[in-house]
Amino acid sequence: MAANTGQGRGFTTFLVGFTVLCVGIAYLSTGFGKFLIAVGAVIFVASLFSFLKLKPLEGRPAQTATPAVMKATGAGLSLFGWILTLFGMHLVPSVGGRIVLSLVGIGVSLIGIVFVLPAAFNKNAIWKA
Amino acid sequence: MKLTRRYCSILSVLAFGLLLSVLAQAQASAPAAAAAATPPSAAELKDAAAKAPTTQQLQAGDPGGTITGTVNDVPVSDTKTGLTLGDTANQVGQNKIAINFVWTLITGFLVMFMQAGFALVEAGLTRVKNANHTYMMNFFVYGCGLLAYWLIGFAIQMGGAAGNANLGGLNSLSVEHPLTLFGKTWGIFGGAGMFLAGHTYDVGVMVIFLFEMVFMDTALTIVTGACAERWKFLTFAVSSVLMGAFTYPLYGNWAWGAGWLSQLGTNLGLGKGYCDFAGSGVVHAVGGITALAVCFLVGPRIGKYNRDGSSNAIIGHDVSAVLIGCFILAFGWFGFNPGSTLGASANGNLRIGSIAVNTMLAGCTGTFGAILYMWSLKGKPDMSMSGNGLLAGLVAITAPSGFVNTTGAAIIGLVAGVLVCISCWFVENVMKVDDPVGAISVHGTNGLWGVLSVGLLADGTSNYGGSWNGVTGSVTGLFYGDASQLAAQLVGISTLLGFVFTFSFVVNWALEVIIGHRVSAETEVAGLDIPEMGQLGYPEFVFREEPEVLRHAERAYAVA
Numbered sequence: 001m002a003a004n005t006g007q008g009r010g011f012t013t014f015l016v017g018f019t020v021l022c023v024g025i026a027y028l029s030t031g032f033g034k035f036l037i038a039v040g041a042v043i044f045v046a047s048l049f050s051f052l053k054l055k056p057l058e059g060r061p062a063q064t065a066t067p068a069v070m071k072a073t074g075a076g077l078s079l080f081g082w083i084l085t086l087f088g089m090h091l092v093p094s095v096g097g098r099i100v101l102s103l104v105g106i107g108v109s110l111i112g113i114v115f116v117l118p119a120a121f122n123k124n125a126i127w128k129a
Numbered sequence: 130m131k132l133t134r135r136y137c138s139i140l141s142v143l144a145f146g147l148l149l150s151v152l153a154q155a156q157a158s159a160p161a162a163a164a165a166a167t168p169p170s171a172a173e174l175k176d177a178a179a180k181a182p183t184t185q186q187l188q189a190g191d192p193g194g195t196i197t198g199t200v201n202d203v204p205v206s207d208t209k210t211g212l213t214l215g216d217t218a219n220q221v222g223q224n225k226i227a228i229n230f231v232w233t234l235i236t237g238f239l240v241m242f243m244q245a246g247f248a249l250v251e252a253g254l255t256r257v258k259n260a261n262h263t264y265m266m267n268f269f270v271y272g273c274g275l276l277a278y279w280l281i282g283f284a285i286q287m288g289g290a291a292g293n294a295n296l297g298g299l300n301s302l303s304v305e306h307p308l309t310l311f312g313k314t315w316g317i318f319g320g321a322g323m324f325l326a327g328h329t330y331d332v333g334v335m336v337i338f339l340f341e342m343v344f345m346d347t348a349l350t351i352v353t354g355a356c357a358e359r360w361k362f363l364t365f366a367v368s369s370v371l372m373g374a375f376t377y378p379l380y381g382n383w384a385w386g387a388g389w390l391s392q393l394g395t396n397l398g399l400g401k402g403y404c405d406f407a408g409s410g411v412v413h414a415v416g417g418i419t420a421l422a423v424c425f426l427v428g429p430r431i432g433k434y435n436r437d438g439s440s441n442a443i444i445g446h447d448v449s450a451v452l453i454g455c456f457i458l459a460f461g462w463f464g465f466n467p468g469s470t471l472g473a474s475a476n477g478n479l480r481i482g483s484i485a486v487n488t489m490l491a492g493c494t495g496t497f498g499a500i501l502y503m504w505s506l507k508g509k510p511d512m513s514m515s516g517n518g519l520l521a522g523l524v525a526i527t528a529p530s531g532f533v534n535t536t537g538a539a540i541i542g543l544v545a546g547v548l549v550c551i552s553c554w555f556v557e558n559v560m561k562v563d564d565p566v567g568a569i570s571v572h573g574t575n576g577l578w579g580v581l582s583v584g585l586l587a588d589g590t591s592n593y594g595g596s597w598n599g600v601t602g603s604v605t606g607l608f609y610g611d612a613s614q615l616a617a618q619l620v621g622i623s624t625l626l627g628f629v630f631t632f633s634f635v636v637n638w639a640l641e642v643i644i645g646h647r648v649s650a651e652t653e654v655a656g657l658d659i660p661e662m663g664q665l666g667y668p669e670f671v672f673r674e675e676p677e678v679l680r681h682a683e684r685a686y687a688v689a
Binding site for chain 1: 284367
């Protein structure tokens with residue numbers, strides 16, 4: 001179906017909702033601010049529902065289903081590497097130790113990004129069919 | 130045999146780099162001693178006013194420019210008292226801030242112009258049937274990013290960044306939300322500056338907003354290149370708004386807005402904290418890593434890979450656009466790096482000359498690295514890799530530009546030029562991620578290399594007001610004696626890979642579920658110009674039939 005009026009209206013609603021939400025956050029300490037957050041959130045969620053409704057109207061993309069657990073594992077490993085670095089620098093006092101732990105953290109993140117996620121996305125890749 | 134030749138080429142490049150590093154060590158600094166000066170007395174000021182050119186003299190014109198701009202041009206606070214020492218000092222102070230405002234604004238304007246460079250490079254590297262769509266993404270990302278940044282992004286990033294002496298203090302940006310962990314307080318996100326209203330309706334804040342905004346937009350536009358030729362315009366727009374509002378500002382706060390990465394020096398004694406002078410990490414790696422996250426979700430273009438996993442080259446439509454775009458970007462980089470001093474006057478800002486030369490040199494050696502690598506190994510100095518080599522050198526020097534000497538800059542650029550070629554091959558053939566313009570390698574890989582290089586090659590001669598990130602002294606890397614700076618840089622890299630990637634991946638995964646990132650196979654095969662934009666980029670062009678492999682793909686994927 002490609003770009004259409006529904007998408008245009010949906011995106012406009014999304015921007016209006018997001019703007020109202022931000023105004024509410026800016027004036028969070030006031031009652032009016034809290035009211036605006038509620039209004040903004042409603043409009044924002046409504047825009048997401050409109051996107052969801054429009055999605056099936058788009059034709060079939062050149063994609064196949066990919067294993068969600070494997071994707072989550074890849075992303076999780078990437079996050080875990082960062083947490084390892086983050087806590088490692090508090091647990092180890094020496095500079096050398098912190099460098100080593102950071103490298104380990106980076107390595108773990110890279111395993112998730114460079115090996116696990118590509119394996120997940122390429123498992124049922126459409127070009128293999 | 131091929132493998133041996135490849136190793137020989139890499140070894141020659143590394144040997145050349147080693148030679149340059151020896152030269153780098155030899156470069157010595159010689160800071161000049163500041164001369165003491167006696168302030169003028171009130172009598173001397175009155176005398177200077179008496180000797181100033183008269184109205185008659187000025188009416189006669191000043192072709193030589195010798196009598197325009199005198200003591201009479203200094204505003205006086207009280208006309209009865211006349212010019213005082215206080216008036217003169219105030220004018221000197223305002224002149225300093227004015228110079229810095231003008232410098233920061235003009236360099237910001239240069240960075241804004243880089244959007245045109247990105248548009249040309251990205252559109253030139255894609256097929257003619259997607260030209261309008263690619264140009265439009267580059268055009269619209271500017272508005273999406275700016276709006277999101279004005280609404281909330283700027284407040285998250287810079288809302289707690291008070292204390293910049295170059296721009297008059299920026300004292301209204303004083304709300305940083307902290308988190309206490311292991312007995313230390315860490316900045317997490319800012320809070321002042323939403324809509325630039327209230328106390329942040331301030332001349333200095335406006336200047337820093339403009340400058341930071343164009344940086345943020347650079348990061349956003351990196352993603353459009355990597356996902357070109359199959360990214361749904363609606364999803365691109367929503368994704369860009371969210372990136373400008375949250376992803377970029379969060380990391381920007383941690384590095385530049387008084388956030389926890391910048392506090393690694395004061396809290397844990399790691400060098401001068403995480404140092405990223407102009408944004409190899411904050412701008413380029415964030416853009417490149419987000420591009421990788423979205424590229425995973427959007428998938429490779431139809432026809433990019435064969436059944437056996439081998440890849441097909443999908444050639445772009447306009448070499449001239451690509452190379453002109455690269456030059457525009459290189460020009461804009463003179464705003465990116467020297468502008469990041471946020472001033473030209475005082476606080477060691479005269480280092481802008483060195484920063485500009487470092488920028489030039491790294492771009493040059495980056496081009497050489499890529500051309501020589503491709504020429505030696507593939508037989509031709511590949512056009513797109515040459516352009517990417519220039520950009521890779523510029524990306525890599527962005528973080529260290531304010532801290533390294535010219536030899537260091539040349540090494541950083543050279544490594545970047547080779548690295549971008551290897552990374553492009555790896556991303557395409559090992560990870561099977563389709564990146565039509567090489568944005569992941571240019572900005573992601575080399576952004577990380579730039580961040581790392583600060584920890585290795587910062588020479589300890591820069592002095593921006595005597596301290597960096599609140600730690601007295603100059604930023605010094607491992608090769609110049611400070612291993613702790615390398616540790617801080619590694620924490621930054623880990624954060625980019627672990628937090629920024631995961632955050633971008635999760636946000637865009639949610640968008641995949643709600644909207645869907647990819648256009649239909651039918652739209653993709655027809656080209657995105659008509660279905661997504663309503664008109665062709667080049668309506669009077671006669672399209673040439675595409676190669677067999679792509680027509681085969683059309684038959685395989687087209688939806689009835």
